[in-house]
Amino acid sequence: MVRRMGDGIHDRRAGAAPGRGGGHGHAEIRQLDGARSVLSFAPPGPSSLACRAPPAVSTACSHPVEARGLVSRAFPPHPGVLLYLLRHRRSGSKRDGGSAPLRCTYRVKLLAFNWRDPKHPEAGGAELHLVEILSRAVQDGDQVTWLAEAFPGSEPEEEHRGIRILRRGSWYNAHLALAQLYRRRLRGERFDLVLEDINKVPFFTPWYVRAPVLAVVPHLFGATVFREASPAVGALVWAHESLIPLVYRDVPFLAISESTRDDLVRRGLRRENISVVRCGLDQSGYTVTVPPGDRTEPVVVFVGRLRKYKGAQYLIRAFPDVLRAVPEARLRIVGDGPYRENLERLSRSLRIREKVEFLGALSQRDKVAALNRAQVAAAPSPKEGWGLTVIEANACGAPVVASKSPGLVESVRDGETGLLVPHGDAGALARATIRLLTDPNLRLSMAGAGLRWAHGFTWDRCYRESRAVIARAAGAA
Known part of the structure; x- marks a missing residue:
């Protein structure tokens, strides 16, 4: 139905690890063995999730994160908690000016829907954007499951850069097959947040998932779909996109540009529900070799x-x-x-x-x-x-x-x-x-x-700002 409509122009698959050195900081939130409270020994100073906008000004946030339900709270003086902290303490980020010798953060469990996954042979910009964010979330202690369509030679389940990938369906029916997979296998799992990447036919996850949803939107096709697809397929995609304001009326959005945000607003979505975080760039991979x-x-x-x-x-x-x-x-x-x-x-x-x-x-x-x-x-x-x-x-x-x-x-x-x-x-x-x-x-x-x-665009910056949006969306539940 919408096969090969994505932007598969990237030289490496979205899942290929860039040449980055070292980690990229601690997670601000981490689950403690199923507990719902949040413990933090964060050092004094601004939250590590506060936006640090590069020349590409982001509208994702202009203040430290205050995610309801995920904000730091004082912990009770319980010896079991103290033993846990001593056993699982993590150092603070050296980027943020030092370390926190005793630090505990909440582990968030994320579920992502995308038509393709990073190992799909036609993975493009949407998959690159999502994997750069989610792989960093995994490194910061989060758990991530990614649902995507199957493709020739693919495994129904595998792990990639710490992300659990589950595949069902095909290029024309993955939106139905993955909804069925969720109902049959994942409905009983507790997820803190569902990230739905809307870049083709929407999955309409707010109708059936048991978790708050964050809609991630690179761009919508709109009338441009008719320049590529047949009239019948174009009409089908356009009709599905026309339902977005109804289905996602109360859902927060993460857009990659002001243009995408403005498109969503013109379709009837509330501007205040849409955060903008621009993409990053693999700075070590794209450089000047010939002046x-x-x-x-x-x-x-x-x-x-x-x-x-x-x-x-x-x-x-x-x-x-x-x-x-x-x-x-x-x-x-x-x-x-x-x-x-x-x-x-x-x-x-x-x-x-x-x-x-x-x-x-x-x-x-x-x-x-x-x-x-x-x-x-x-x-x-x-x-x-x-x-x-x-x-x-x-x-x-x-x-x-x-x-x-x-x-x-x-x-x-x-x-x-x-x-x-x-x-x-x-x-x-x-x-x-x-x-x-x-x-x-x-x-x-x-x-x-x-x-x-x-030089102002990095995936670490994109992750920090996107992580703030994720925390707010999960905490709003």
Whole structure:
């Protein structure tokens, strides 16, 4: 029904562990063998869950967390409690300026619903975002179960980065199969919070789970689904999305951009129920290996899954104008997908096939190398949740020409880290690309600004702010 509609453009599967050194701090909350009270010996000072917003300002919170039901409380003078604390004490985070020699925190039990899991061959941005958060929660002492569709060669149950993964159903019926799995196997388990990642057909978990729900939304398709799916499938997805304001009326939301938040508000959801936490970036994986000033070839790169709704066709249509102004220019397309044949046919019909290279899906190392050979990156899609590929390009020293579309208007700082043009306007796209290719001072200025912008995004920061939202959502129950 909605097969292959996700953004599977990432070079490594979402579950691949990034090259991060060390841990990332203690958990603020942890369960004590089923007890419902919360014990804390947190050192004086701000909560470790207080937001520390980078240049990408988050609206997730502006104060230390005060999750009802999960806030620190004084513990009773019971010898059994003291023995537990002595046996299970954890040091405080060195990042937060020292350690707490005697510290006890509550372990939260989380259940996640997502159509795909991190090991799915088509796992993309939504899965990357969720696994970066939940794997850190596991390291901080939480227990996480992830429900997802099965895929060829997959196991019905396995563990990945400490996350228990259960799989049922398939690309067309997982929303039904996973609901049945929950009712038959998990309904008797106590979960502190259910995280439903809404990025295709919703699971409508508020109707049947016995725990508070936090809806995590990268973006919704809306009318853009009709650019990709058949009219029948598009109508089905659109109809399911139209029920979100009814089913999730009293559910808190975690959106990855202000654009997604505004979309939810336009659909009738309350703004005060929606927190915004922008995505992070693997800072050790996306770096400059070729200084922007040393890139002498006029190369433009597109990175994305080759689906119609990703908009690579607009870039190809713009390229004849680019070649008239910069005859030595080349276009390199990184990614694969069912629309590739159409794009190759389009480049042949425009008689620029020899100037367009289709590199296919690349490893992270090769993708970073491709970004480091480009003078300009392009993101011509009609809608993104945030625009992670934009930040990846900036981190590799490439300014970006992008559509003035939801999500991209936030990840691209127009006139500073790149240029925004009206979506679908091939002429405007060509003119902006030519401008960057032919003005080295402007291009290098934007490359430097892009590097500074990208360095503000980390998965640790994303986790801290998301963890605060999770604590509030669980405590609100």
